[in-house]
Every structure is written in C-alpha cells, then in structure tokens.
Amino acid sequence: MAHQAVARLSIKDYKADLKPVWCPGCGDFGVAASVYQALAKLNLDPDNTVLVSGIGCSSRLPGYVNTYSFNTIHGRALPIATGVKLANPGLTVLVAGGDGDGFAIGTSHFVHTARRNIDITYVCMDNGIYGLTKGQVSPTSPHDLVTKTSSYGNIEAPMNPVLMALTCGATFIARAFSGDPKHSQEIIAAAITHRGFSFVHMVSPCVTYRGREQFDIVRERIRALAEGFDPSNRDQARAVAFEDTEQVISLGLIYREERATFEDGHDRARRKAQARGPFTYDDLLHSFIPDHEAVAARP
C-alpha cells in the first residue's frame, strides 16, 4: 500500500452518485458498503486509488466508488490492474469481480497474478451463478444445482477458489460474507494493507437466481476460524481450504505470508540493467554499428 496523506475522509467521499443496477436485496450492496468503509478506515486518497473490474453483476462496483475506476472486459480485470500497478506502483490498486469473471473466463489470470505476487487486492464476489446474464450455471455453482443451463442439475464439480489461491501462491487469502459488513470491511482493509497479492473470497448471495433463502443458508454454515488458528501455517490453511462449503463456510484470514512482490522483481531487474548506465538513444543506435568505438569503450 502506498503512503497517502490526505484530509480525513468519510464514507460519503467514496460513494459515487451513480445508482446501482443490482437487484433489491443483492449481496453486492453489502460489499459496496464494506468497500466504502474500508477505504474510509484507511483514509485512502481516491485520486491515488484505482478500482478495476471485468464484467458481471459485481463488476459494476467501480461505477459506484469515487476513485479512478475502470470497468473493463470480461475476465481481464487482473491483467489490466497488473498494468496499472506496474505503471505506477505508488497507486493502491483494487480489483472487484465475480465467480464467472474470475474463475471461468479469467481463470488463468488468477493463477498467474497470484504467482507473481503483485501488490493488488482482489475481492471476488462469489454467488455461484451468472446473474447479469440472468441465471446460468457458474464454475462455483454447487453440484446438482438446477439453473437455465443445468436443467437436470449441475453435472460439474464446483471450483474451490480458496484452495486455488493457496495453490497458486497468493500471499493473503481470506473469506468474508457480504451479510456481515463489519467483518467484511475489516478483511478488505487488511487485504489492502497487505503488501502482495491479496485474495478475498467474498460470499455474496444472489437473491434473484439462487433464492432469497440463500442468506439464511449461508448464515447457517458460516463460522469463525477456531481460536488459535495460525494463518502463517500452511497446513492449517490447507485444512480450511479443503472444507466443503456446502457444509461449513469458515470466515477470516486463512493464510498470509511475506514474499517479494512482482514490482520488487522489476525494480531489481532495472537496477541490474542500469548498473552500467545511464543509457541514451545514441547508445542503442551505436549498438547496431559494427565495432562502434562508443560501444567497444563500455566496460
């Protein structure tokens, strides 16, 4: 996270005046509220913060947050955010998206963004359904779920985003529930503060295509991580990641480690490259001239 010194900001400073397209009762309202609160809690300068998304219900979030916001194309939010962060590592970069955007059309970017450990925060709002296109099966839909494209029940096994994050090398992995905004905003704030790739698996029910009872179903399953749970312990994190979320949904910080970031690596490469510098365009030109004295003279 970049150092930012601005006057104390409040939630309303982060709230854009665009009216959300979400259905009444949508879990994503809770996520938006948590994001405003987290940004206010950290007092982040909206002009030094970038919120990127792809396509989907949850990817509409950037329109509702007063930052530099970029609602892009389906599945590509993470690489676009990667470009933003590499261009200006001083920015705080957030990515919002959903299960289809992140774990179907954009899956490979999740793998590689986590592996690179670039310092961005990814909040993936998982509702287990394609809502924007009005109710098709998603990669995190439970087995046997009946949707418009799984008329006889979902015949595929669901993906496990938390396990995947752990496998791919994410250095901050947490789960939150949009029905618990207080906990969610703490988790999002911690994710932003973490230096490295932070993944927040945000359980955010779709009341329209999964039913209004989804909130109750999730509430029955959620539980806090056990007393004494150690997020620096990979084995403990793995045990949580392997839990069947159709039975138990553990909330909290599941895994955290410190590791050099992608930006650190690029800094190091630049320092190595510049060791014999500074360089000019004439140097490049001379490198094409056989045995040019200026090139030969360089140690």
Added chain:
Amino acid sequence: MSRKDLVVGMAGAGGDGVVSAGELALNVAAQQGLFGMLVKSFGPQIRGGESSIRLRLSSEPVLSQGDELDVLIAFNWADYARFRSELVPNAQTIIFVDEQDKTPEKDIPLAEALKRAVRRIPFEQIAVEKAGTALAKNIVAVGVLAGALNLPTDGFVKAIGRRFAKKGEKVVASNVAALAAGAEVAAQYRRGDVRLVPAPSGPLMIVAGNDATGFGALAAGCRFIASYPITPQSEVMEYLNRELPKFGGTMVQGEDELASIAMAIGASYAGVKSMTASSGPGISLKQEAIGLASIAEIPLVVLNVQRVGPSTGIPTKTEQGDLLQGIFGTHGDASKVVVGTTDVEDCFWVTVDAFNIAEEYQTPVLVLSDQFVGHRTEIVRPFDLSKLTVRDRKKPTEEELAAVDHRHGFARFADTDDGISPMSIPGMPGGSYLNSGLEHDVVGAPLSGVAGHQKMTEKRWQKLDTVADRYRHLMVVAGARDADVGIMAWGACKGAVLEAVAALEASGVKARAVVPRLLWPFPVADVEAALKGLRAIHVVELSYSAQFHTFLKSQLSAEVAGRLVRHARAGGAPLGVNEVLAWVGSDGRRAAAD
C-alpha cells in the same frame, strides 16, 4: 556492363554455418561501406536442421532481396532442395556444391541445363586441411564468395581476427588460411562484371526489422510492453526485455495474448506509453481488447508481425493476409488507426509515428509489419535521431481539475472541438473518473440510448479526421510525374515495386509507385492525387483473396477504382521484382489474369 550489386544464395545442413557465414559477410560489407540485405530461411526444426540465406550487397541502399542469383553455394543438394523455390539459379549463376555430395545427377534439384555448370569445390576437405575442423567450411565458403566475386579479403581477415580472437592466434591463422584457400580455388570462376563501390557516407548500421521496431518504440517513449512469445514477433519483446529496463521501463511476458494486451491497456491508462506485440494467431485473440482501448480512448500500440495464415499457417513465412482484420477487426464500430511498415528503417520510424498517433489521438494504433521485414537484416545509414519527434497525450491542467464538480467526477470524455478530451491519469488530484467498456457519457457513466451512442461514436471517429493530413509523410510516391502506369502496394511489397518501377523506366515505360503507410483512416484525397493521370493502376499484394484490392475499391471513387488491376497471390515468399514485372507486362498495360 558493370553491376552495382550482387546476390548470393547459400544452403546447408544445421552445423554448416550458413547463417553465420551470411552474417560475417554482412558485417564485413557494412564496415567497408556497402549496403545490404540478409534474408534467412529455416526448416521447421527447433534447433539445427537445414537453413539458407539470401544475401544482397550493393553500392546503393538495397530495396529488395534481388531476383537473380550471382552465386549459389549448396553444401549438399538434399538440404538445398528444401529452399529450391527461394534460391533459383539461372544460366549466369555460378553454382558451387561440396565435392563430397554424392547425389546422382538425375536427382540434383536443378534445371537440366544448369546441372553441367555446377562447380564442385572441396569445402569440407579444405576446412579440415587448413583449420583442422569441418566446422570451418563456412569460412571456406566465404573465401569462395570473395574469390568468385572479386571482393577484397582484407576485411574478412580482420573480421576473422575479431571473431576468433579469444581462441588464440593459431585458430585465427588457420581460419584465415581456410578463407584464403577458398578464395584461391574460386578465383578461376571469377566474374569480372561485378564491382561494388563503397558508399563514402561514414559508418553504416546492421539492423533487423524487429530490432528496429523495438528501438523505435523505445525512442518514441514506450516504457511498457507486455507480450506473449510467437513467431515471427518474439525478437521485438526480447529486444525490449533487454533494453527497456535500462531506460526505467518494464517488459512483462504475459501468461497469454489476452493478458498481454490487457496489461498494456492498464499501463497506458495509468499514464505510461505502452504496447503489445504479436502475430496472426495472437492478434486474433487480442481483438476484444482492441475494442476496449477504442471505446475507453486509451493510447495503445498493437504490433502485428504478419505471417502466413489462417490458423497456425506457416509461422516462418510472410503474407499480407491481416489487412482487413487490422482495419475492420474487433466487433462494433471501433475507431482506430492502422499503419504498415515497408522496410527495416520504416520499422523504426513508423513505430515512432504509431506511438505519436496513439498518444495524440488517444486511440489504439495497429502496426502491420510482417515476417519478411521483421526477420531480415539490412545494412542502412544510421537513423537520424535528430529528426525524432515525440508527442504526448493531452492532459487536464491543475486549474481544470480544481474546477471539477466531484459529485459527478472529472469529465474524461468531454465534448471538445477536435474530439480529443484531456485525459487524467490515476494519481492526478481531482482527476478521478469512471472509465468503461460500456458505452458511456462525458463523465463515463453508462448510457444505453440511441442519441448518446450516436454522439459518442461520432466523437471517437471524428477525432481521427485530421490524422491523414497531419501524417502525410506516411505516403510513399516514387517514379515519373507524367507516368501513365501505376503500381500500388502496401507494406513489405514496396521494395519490389520500387525496383519494378525503375526497371520499367529503364525500358522506356513511365511508371509510378504509390505505397501508403497510413492504411486507416485511409488518406483518400492524397492517394487519389497520387494516382492522377495513371491509366492503369496495378495493385500487387501477397494475399490470395486480394484484400488490399478489395479495400481500395471500397475507399476510392468509382472512377479511380475502375482503373485498378488486381494481382494477388498467397504468401509464403516475398514478392519478387520479376514477379511484379510479369504481372504488369512489359508495357505496363497487362490486365489482370482474372
């Protein structure tokens, strides 16, 4: 008659050192003040395998690969056979083969009349005798070239000294002996009609097209590239991987083509001049994101080093089959700019222009290069960097940002006279706004009405109205003012077309070449002015479906379009001068075969 240039072909197996012999000769030629072009061709093997070169050296800047071979060296006929369509000898060509080749005469892959003219030279035997290793047979071959073509050997001797310096004096001496022996044995076949006079212009540079593109990007201010390896583009990302960090820039090898263009869009959105580079298959994958850069008005350069398609096609061969995809690709009415590079030096300057246009007009710019230009190496005069002009995107001033009503955000897509809206960059106080791939209004808020969509589409298209006028230097017009025969081409066909025009003029036919580098928005007025007075306009291209011809018909007035004559073939090998002359006819009036 004394010739000002010569063309050499060489083919052999992996390990024969064909390519390094060509590079050595090119190096020596450049140091002696000669111009040249080296075209390499390889078999499909990942490493090793047969390879060939075509080397043209000249007293004057070289425009094309040259049609007629003065010398052909085959280390063996089996490997040569793979390149027989690229290296075709004629009755004047001096043909050498290694004495050790045992191919029966009936199987030698040459025309019957040429088989008897083949000179057998003990390349390998000389190499072993003089240098103690068969590996030196390419040095013997370079000696044979020097002997047969009457080239001074002192430059080669110096080059060998540099090349083998680390291996000690003995190795240098033995390789020099191998060179001298080759020159001696070939002296009896010497051609007296070739005389290359060095240009007195100072040092010359040796540069490959893809390296020139990378250099051009860097010089234009590019500080970010994300790309995925693909033939024949990879040298561009490799060059920038090596050079960008020296200038504070960043190169990322993306996990795929989609991520690569997405990263470049993100980096440019955040204020850094950015590009992505690929070839056909990768460019197809990038199409959706090109539309995002268009609607989100983000400066972006997308390089396409074209190769034979569709699908995997022939990755190591050239074609011009991506023109219409470049102009009309991606869904929706996406405004963008398309430019084409015509030779190695163009790879530098056209890339600079591409960045300038992208920045100035806040638009994606596609640069269409191709395998022939990208992979070939030329000896050229050093690029005149004093002519370098670098343009930047228009940004809002602090006063403008201070006046922003923050309930609505900065009007990033504000209505302006020229359609170009100041672009705020993340980090600029007061400049935050919503950008979106959704159709949007002036502050970036999504809109779905007809009037709004019409207005914003007009803005994105009309802002490009001035490109053709402001970048007029992108047009190439050469030949007679009073010509009545015209030849039109784009991209790498330029060299063969310019030589064909010169050949027609030498035979008394007044001709003119018109080669636009700016392909979209098409500079209709300038092109029609350049075509004025021409009775026949031959359109030549390496596209089976004649994409350029189709495109020209859609852009030019019916009267001008009625004078176009279509000449098109599939790619696979660069266009030759003789091919253009055969298409056009000796009087320049031949109608198209169809």
